[in-house]
Amino acid sequence: MTILNQTLYPATGRFLLGRGRELLGREPADAFEDLFSRTQRRGAGEMIARRNTPHNQATLLVEGFAVRSVTDGRSRSIVGICVPGDIIDLSALGFATLDHDLVALGPVLLACGDRAALENLAESERDVAQALWTASQLETALQRQWTIKLGRLKAARRVARLLSELWCRLDLVGLAEPGRFAIPITQQDMADMCGTTAIHMNRALGDLRREGLVEVRRGLVTAPDRTALERYGDFTPAYLSGPQALRRTVTPEREYHIMM
Amino acid sequence: MTILNQTLYPATGRFLLGRGRELLGREPADAFEDLFSRTQRRGAGEMIARRNTPHNQATLLVEGFAVRSVTDGRSRSIVGICVPGDIIDLSALGFATLDHDLVALGPVLLACGDRAALENLAESERDVAQALWTASQLETALQRQWTIKLGRLKAARRVARLLSELWCRLDLVGLAEPGRFAIPITQQDMADMCGTTAIHMNRALGDLRREGLVEVRRGLVTAPDRTALERYGDFTPAYLSGPQALRRTVTPEREYHIMM
DNA sequence: CGTTGAATTGACACCGTTCAACGACAGTGG
DNA sequence: CCACTGTCGTTGAACGGTGTCAATTCAACG
Numbered sequence: 001m002t003i004l005n006q007t008l009y010p011a012t013g014r015f016l017l018g019r020g021r022e023l024l025g026r027e028p029a030d031a032f033e034d035l036f037s038r039t040q041r042r043g044a045g046e047m048i049a050r051r052n053t054p055h056n057q058a059t060l061l062v063e064g065f066a067v068r069s070v071t072d073g074r075s076r077s078i079v080g081i082c083v084p085g086d087i088i089d090l091s092a093l094g095f096a097t098l099d100h101d102l103v104a105l106g107p108v109l110l111a112c113g114d115r116a117a118l119e120n121l122a123e124s125e126r127d128v129a130q131a132l133w134t135a136s137q138l139e140t141a142l143q144r145q146w147t148i149k150l151g152r153l154k155a156a157r158r159v160a161r162l163l164s165e166l167w168c169r170l171d172l173v174g175l176a177e178p179g180r181f182a183i184p185i186t187q188q189d190m191a192d193m194c195g196t197t198a199i200h201m202n203r204a205l206g207d208l209r210r211e212g213l214v215e216v217r218r219g220l221v222t223a224p225d226r227t228a229l230e231r232y233g234d235f236t237p238a239y240l241s242g243p244q245a246l247r248r249t250v251t252p253e254r255e256y257h258i259m260m
Numbered sequence: 261m262t263i264l265n266q267t268l269y270p271a272t273g274r275f276l277l278g279r280g281r282e283l284l285g286r287e288p289a290d291a292f293e294d295l296f297s298r299t300q301r302r303g304a305g306e307m308i309a310r311r312n313t314p315h316n317q318a319t320l321l322v323e324g325f326a327v328r329s330v331t332d333g334r335s336r337s338i339v340g341i342c343v344p345g346d347i348i349d350l351s352a353l354g355f356a357t358l359d360h361d362l363v364a365l366g367p368v369l370l371a372c373g374d375r376a377a378l379e380n381l382a383e384s385e386r387d388v389a390q391a392l393w394t395a396s397q398l399e400t401a402l403q404r405q406w407t408i409k410l411g412r413l414k415a416a417r418r419v420a421r422l423l424s425e426l427w428c429r430l431d432l433v434g435l436a437e438p439g440r441f442a443i444p445i446t447q448q449d450m451a452d453m454c455g456t457t458a459i460h461m462n463r464a465l466g467d468l469r470r471e472g473l474v475e476v477r478r479g480l481v482t483a484p485d486r487t488a489l490e491r492y493g494d495f496t497p498a499y500l501s502g503p504q505a506l507r508r509t510v511t512p513e514r515e516y517h518i519m520m
Numbered sequence: 521c522g523t524t525g526a527a528t529t530g531a532c533a534c535c536g537t538t539c540a541a542c543g544a545c546a547g548t549g550g
Numbered sequence: 551c552c553a554c555t556g557t558c559g560t561t562g563a564a565c566g567g568t569g570t571c572a573a574t575t576c577a578a579c580g
Contacts, residue, residue, distance in 0.1 A: 152337050536565105547556090
């Protein structure tokens with residue numbers, strides 16, 4: 001399934017995979033794929049798009065990771081992370097600029113199309129419009145979860161949740177193994193995503209390692225018991241599941257009671 | 261202008277006001293208004309919609325305030341706040357459930373329509389689809405700003421930013437005066453929005469009051485120098501402005517350098 | 521083998537939480 | 551009118567999480 005997608009749709013094969021991709025008709029899917037014809041590579045740390053500057057393309061992340069970053073001269077906040085399959089500049093659709101920078105976390109492969117062309121396609125192809133709406137809603141849900149993560153949890157639990165989320169998203173696009181996954185991320189990066197400092201992040205990760213919950217070493221995240229990690233981070237994956245899963249049933253919530 | 265809107269469109273008159281409302285054609289605007297035919301009132305603290313339960317309506321907040329709340333038994337996080345003119349359950353469009361509770365902050369007036377009917381209207385009326393997209397994008401941008409607020413600022417600056425944001429949003433829909441605005445909010449509420457405790461929020465507000473930056477007393481927010489408040493909260497309103505403003509020019513950023 | 525960026529550790533100050541108690545105020549019912 | 555009551559706001563003190571500065575170790579790479 002994943003393999004098939006990747007062959008038929010080298011650029012867009014992972015877009016919404018596991019979250020509504022299958023609702024795209026054949027024709028719209030082809031037109032969508034054709035749109036992202038130009039590919040680009042960027043190296044680690046390179047800027048992909050700058051905030052508050054005219055942005056007239058649509059960009060799909062094919063391989064690698066990117067972060068949404070907001071800098072104010074002395075500090076950097078990372079407000080989101082993109083994994084393969086994500087359209088990373090969705091929020092420029094209809095707005096013409098981004099309110100944050102997009103930066104490659106490691107080496108990345110991008111597929112780029114014309115922003116206006118995508119907007120046009122969405123108007124003529126109902127399935128595409130629907131897919132974009134779903135993607136946008138998922139992005140909002142993710143952002144809300146990051147807000148919760150920062151508002152409610154202490155540093156160690158924040159990382160636990162961050163890693164759980166990443167793991168889950170990589171699973172959806174077929175890029176995680178049981179027991180571990182890879183991502184070229186530094187402790188400074190994780191700190192910026194969790195609203196803390198690199199030094200404190202180091203101690204938090206040390207705690208998690210000593211507890212046997214998770215180990216992060218040179219781009220490899222390893223956890224013997226994934227469920228335990230998710231529980232520690234108070235993570236529930238429901239919000240990632242997309243419309244059809246949510247439509248299907250109302251799963252009774254797992255309600256954890258967690259000391260911050 | 262505002263008055264006119266409110267007369268012609270009692271339910272939807274404030275929707276996207278100042279952020280693209282004028283791009284709605286006459287006919288779609290009328291159809292949109294007709295959709296929100298049922299009105300409802302709720303008292304302070306009452307639940308408007310519950311998370312993870314089937315949600316088949318579209319709800320527009322006409323008067324009053326509501327919060328997006330996530331509870332886990334012992335703690336409550338408020339991940340967003342709704343002001344008049346907001347469609348408060350946008351994230352149920354295409355998903356059929358919300359991932360958070362909606363709770364009235366004070367007494368509210370709601371205008372309700374059928375979710376499916378709105379989805380249909382969006383498919384037939386391009387302007388409506390466009391407006392919903394804009395609204396959704398604005399919501400995402402707001403959520404990103406909340407993430408930044410929590411990740412980067414200390415408690416006192418968080419409230420300052422929160423109040424600045426509210427003031428700005430109320431301005432857009434014509435509900436703020438120079439020097440002050442009203443909102444029925446407790447210190448506990450503000451604490452839950454800022455990821456801190458009511459006690460610490462009390463001290464933070466005390467500091468802000470002593471600094472002469474802002475005073476919050478019994479639902480009335482007063483600030484002699486609004487710019488100073490915004491600067492203290494490191495607040496820039498660009499992200500609220502909507503598509504046309506962003507399209508127009510790239511304003512050089514105000515870059516503040518702030519000690520957390 | 522020296523260089524570089526990342527990870528690690530210790531000491532100390534500060535922000536924020538927690539528990540406890542008290543004060544201010546509005547609404548209610550006698 | 552006043553006592554009662556509940557909610558909200560306010561304050562103090564002890565404790566723990568986090569930020570900051572400085573120094574050291576480690577791994578990768580030319």
